[in-house]
Amino acid sequence: MENKKLAVSVDDLTVAYNYKPVLWDIDLAIPEGVLMAIVGPNGAGKSTLIKSILGIINPIAGSISIYGKPYDEQRKLVAYVPQKGSVDWDFPTTALDVVKMGTYGSLGWIKRPRQKEKKAALEALEKVGMLAFKDRQISQLSGGQQQRIFLARALVQNASIYFMDEPFQGVDATTEIAIINILKELRKSGKTVIVVHHDLQTVPEYFDWVTFLNVKKIATGPVKDIFNDDNLTKTYGINYKVSVQQ
């Protein structure tokens, strides 16, 4: 792994909303091609970390680079799946339209999506198994279907690095399996996938890389090396025993 390229590197990142720091002095090196979970208790700054990397939040200090360059120059290499609850699903639009939004970044200002973009959006919908719902008003989709639409929107961006904020939140088992299969496929094709994750039980099964976060970075590395009671206890502050057999 040592000689692998770094997809994302974070140096001395510190973020505060008011006085209290949400992230403190984070150093992180994410190698290319990993499927990584960010775990930590509520308020540990998991979403904030992703949002800072993506430039949604301005950090107090620190720098971020994507393949060695600042985010602004590399944004076409990056796709983002926000938390499902962050938007109003009663917005008057269809599933296909939302997925098309994934092409807006490469289109740039003013230019409209055309046949090519529509085709890409339809393909992404098919990948997440939502093609039959393309004309459905988005409020009439179930939570799991809405999550898949968000995933499809990121897939359309055809990026190298995918950031996902709790994609498994509030979805049923079928959707969870469908989503994780797509993530594993992405990794197989050499993409880097970074996921804010809550369910510790599934970490060893789904991911090959993990970062423990609780305002400070506790540990980061391959799941098989560092996903242990010691790090879990350090992160969650209670004596945590891994109840899953690996």
Add this chain to the structure above:
Amino acid sequence: MELQEYFRLVFTDYTLRTITLGTAILGAICGMLGSFAVLRKQSLLGDAISHAALPGIAIAFLITGTKETNVLLLGALISGLIGAFWIRGITRNTHLKSDTALGLILSLFFGFGMLLLTFIQKQPNANQSGLDKFLFGQAATLLARDVWFMAIVTGVCLIILILFWKEFKLLLFDADYTKTLGFNTKFIDILITSFIVLAIVLGLQTVGVVLMSAMLLAPAAAARQWTNSLSVMVILAAIFGALAGVVGTGISASQDNLSTGPVIVLVAAVFVVVSFIFSPSRGLLFRQIRFIQNRKDLQLHKTLAFMYDIAKTHEDKSHPHAIKILNNFHGFTRKSLQKLESKNYIELDGQMWSMTQNGYHFAANLYNQQLSTNND
């Protein structure tokens, strides 16, 4: 003047035509931009901005001493913009929620504006009266020049809207995501807000500070009921707004002494009420009808499922059974059985019922159907 006469006069009378055109254009631009305000959950922003415009009008008069509409509206524009961006600043930089920021700016600016108005009225200047027309608006003061100006602003706004449609839509739906795609969200945000302020200022002369927000919200709220597409919503809102303007002017012109602004707002409110009740997909009426219909169907299906459980134990699916044996299942009536018969699911013969092939088949698939309709 009768309403018919009004419509005849619209085409012949210069003044009336000017006012009607003015209110129609105003309604259209307000409906268009109001859609954005409603979808951004900034419905009250319009209210705050229009109230914030009042001190601008007063100060413009105090400085220049003229009652030239354009000068006063320029004052209104400046203080409206200040109010709008203060609201933005307060919500961004403090812990206050946007409703608090809106309320604060609204009352603060309006209070200051009223103070200035009373101060102006006490001045020994014959020119002072008439500024209070901006409180409730006075469509009769619209000049052809004003209407031209409105039309130009609406045109520019329309061009901007079409050009940046994709960006507006993206920002409205998912602002954070818009940022990650590399769009300058601040620029889009300021563009939308500035146009909303502009539309409000244009409407002050006609509808007035107090009622202006209704012009923004009512057409948009009505339009939302009829469509699930953003573009259709914006177009519909513009049409509703324009119609409210024309009809409102018509009513107020045909009834003496009815103030135009409030009538336009009331007409727009009628659109809202009608839309909330009668819209096919979101309206209260059809929703209630669908609800009752579904419940009835479910009850029928429940009875049918019970019959199915009895019939399937027999070799001959159409074997007749006594209605009596249904008695331990409460929920059927003579009427519901007849309804099942009319749907060709069962046959009734005196005190006996029997399932038809069709009914048996339908009942066998009921549960699966229920599942599939839930899933898609």
